[in-house]
Amino acid sequence: MSELAFEAVSVRYGGRHGLTAVDGVSLTVPAGKVVGLVGESGSGKSTLARAAVGLSPVSAGRVLLGGVDLRTPPRRRPLQMVFQDPYSSLNPRMSIGESIAEAIPRGALRGRAQRKAEVARLLELVNLDPERAAHLPGQLSGGQRQRVALARALAGRPEALIADEITSALDVSVQGTVLNLVRSVQRRLDLSMLFISHDLAVIRYLSDFVAVMYLGRIVETGPAEQVLADPRHPYTRDLLDAAPSAYKPLFDRAPGPIADAEPPDPHHPPAGCRYHPRCPVGPLVRADRESCLTADPASATTPRWRHTASCHFSEPETTSPRTLTSS
Template sequence: MTDLVFSNVTVRFGHHTAVDDVSLTVPSGQVVGLVGESGSGKSTLAATAVRLVRPTEGRVHADGKVQMVFQDPYSSLDPRMSIGNTIAEAMPRGTDRKAEVARLLELVNLDPGRATALPARLSGGQRQRVALARALAGRPKVIIADEITSALDVSVQGAVLNLVRDLQRQFGLTMLFISHNLAVVRYVSDRVAVMKAGKIVEEGPAAQVLADPRHEYTRELLAAAPRRDTRLEAS
């Protein structure tokens, strides 16, 4: 069982405090949606979990491997590498790479025959599926998904979210799912944490936070969000 635990994490860049004394637990096998406006510190907090950013204070703990899926599917894949080689790069030694690449591509609903293709031949949604396959190739216990649908066309967002939700359940992954979109967070999350100006201002079960928010900022976010997202329901 693998919890992802942020304990009193602070991140400063010079005189700017991007993350301010954040304590947050992502329970094993659950999805915590981290929501807030751009610049609230969400992505900086996520980066501490994969050691892209070192906390100024506090610590981050997870018992298993942590992998991250980034926002932009166009910049997160090496344009010179085939998608098969990109996925295989993250695999443990001793893995039958060809067979495992085929298995992972099937898992993310891509034709294994596309393994030799370069990223330029794929759509944004297909590239994000490759990024998910690459993350799974490392056999992680924890996935950080950082705004993974925000750069995609509306028409494919729902399909990618369905895939994420299915993979998380199939493998029992612990997941921190970051988004500024409350409709997306509502769709995939067991719990919700709301971040403003580097601080967690509210956290709890998704149904409770979204139905009866305690903090004014959460109420403002809900008021600005669509009541229904028919694109997700139809996908």
């Protein structure tokens, strides 16, 4: 296990006048822990993950694993990623065994027999029959394919793992099984993991720490229990208010004031606090909070994962505790 660290990472598309999808993000995944990254669609979560594994260009900053810059050419890839869509993450013309064996580091095993045994071990690790190694992806269900994708990622012998919305494309009936498997494998192998999801109940179930992302920036971080029970940033509170639970049914929610329901244009983010055009307690609702229009409250992640929020009017004691149910 190794610590995964993003240091002021930015990802920009289209040159000088293009889109900054990730803007100066600093985030640490402690060794052997799970950090849940949550935010609405378009917030930059998947772009940050793709930048870590080299699929999106890092315009500024760096990504470190165990203190080593991942852009330094390694003998193997110590960081692996499981993608959202299990139907497109596997080559349909390769057998399951061939797909997994392809990811085993070169020189790690000798001979076909050892590679076959390793494939069987990995399939058993993700609760699949080793005889599935001869099957093609088209012969498997979505949940089975996602398990194969996990086995393939583990074949690379990673020190850290990124899971990007890995249950969102699955039936509800199998999501819980896959989540239980991910949690079991992470604990068994003591992996550092960045788990990305829009589902707060899933984040609560798996994560030791939580980071909330909005419009390319991290706006709140802290231990999972603290962030989800006592959110300090208005955006985090809005995310929680939008998530029904057994204790707060969807149709019993009292709607709060919303200045603007639509997110701003990411090509032209607003000055000051980026959330102020939508903030239910911001300057468009409360005239005395003009500082939100001009002063940027964004701050770097605090060491040791102390609970912090990038908000001028963060009030940790004013929010009543909330409860989320696991799915």
